[in-house]
Amino acid sequence: MINTSVLLASINRHITLEPADIVLFTTMLQPAQIKQGEFIETSGTVTPHFIHVLSGCLMTYYSDKNGHDHVIQFAMAGWWTGDLHSFTEQVPSIYSTRALADSEVLYLPKADMDRLLAEVPKFERFFRILFQNSLVTHQQRIIQNFSANAEERYENFRKKYPSLEQYVPLKYIASYLGFTPEFLSKIRRKQLDR
Amino acid sequence: MINTSVLLASINRHITLEPADIVLFTTMLQPAQIKQGEFIETSGTVTPHFIHVLSGCLMTYYSDKNGHDHVIQFAMAGWWTGDLHSFTEQVPSIYSTRALADSEVLYLPKADMDRLLAEVPKFERFFRILFQNSLVTHQQRIIQNFSANAEERYENFRKKYPSLEQYVPLKYIASYLGFTPEFLSKIRRKQLDR
């Protein structure tokens, strides 16, 4: 049996669920084990479910027309992830999502999410707050990319997400921050010399 | 008397409002006229209301520690804008918002928004969808900034927001796209020569 207590606690920080709501919600969730390196979503296919991470670490990235990959987000235990556009509009995704470590996840299928939102308005509130907070984070990331140089962005990243370093190869951190692994090496070398 | 018909129509594309909901909502809205160049919000102060644009054009920007401004968003008729973080958490804003043209706006004060969300769950749904869509747009903007060069970003911007060009000085478009006005001049010169 899966343990949803951490997930429920995080939801309860924003809304108050009745026992019936909890039953409805938890029966919708489908647990899955993902091995390191495995894909959970691939670009070109429709995202069938929203993803909640119980343990491990996932990475979502975009492959551009030159074949370069760009990491758009990581997801650790307690985070929701996936391609929101593909999920909500049920159109093919432009992103792929892979496990950076052995991971446990919960899937919330599209039809269930729709039903949950229609039947339990409190979940509208929960996801409104979730998306609202994520939107603020994305705005801050855009600002950072414009106003800070590569070294500052790397420092801020390490401060903001210290737990990610244990899972994420440096080349993906460089990609997430918008520069090359070679340049990250230079930054790290420079910091060692100080 | 202000005309809220366009706003209500845009809301009705996502939810179905009862007459009582409409009355409650519209009585909360405070109309204001903003002259070109005037500030609607200034960094350092708490954002007291969420902003809906009826006509004209607004710009929200961040001034970094070197005194450089970075445009984070524009807002045209039919768009919502403002510093979401400052608004929801009632903390001082790091952004300023100014009118790029004479504009009419509607203010939705924080206390009213809270009451609206608590009393009419349909508005939770509306704002959930609004933030969800905005989040997708922000993700796409981040991807673009990483995977496209300055010229491609300028071309995509012109395609995506053709109506903005009439209001927005080129230097702010350059800022929004993450490069200097001088470089935008070079891009435009190059395009003329072709």
Added chain:
DNA sequence: TTTCTTTCTTGAACTAGATTAAGAAAACTA
């Protein structure tokens, strides 16, 4: 342990875009 694969580092050559400073063109203002 050895082998294979992936990740990280180093350095040299290069380039997209920044900076600075000036003048030209537009847009307000009176």
Added chain:
DNA sequence: TAGTTTTCTTAATCTAGTTCAAGAAAGAAA
């Protein structure tokens, strides 16, 4: 209408970060 301010352009110089290519280190596999 001229005067003032803001926006846009041009060109020379500069630099943060890229590209390419190679080797070193670290992990995974067996």
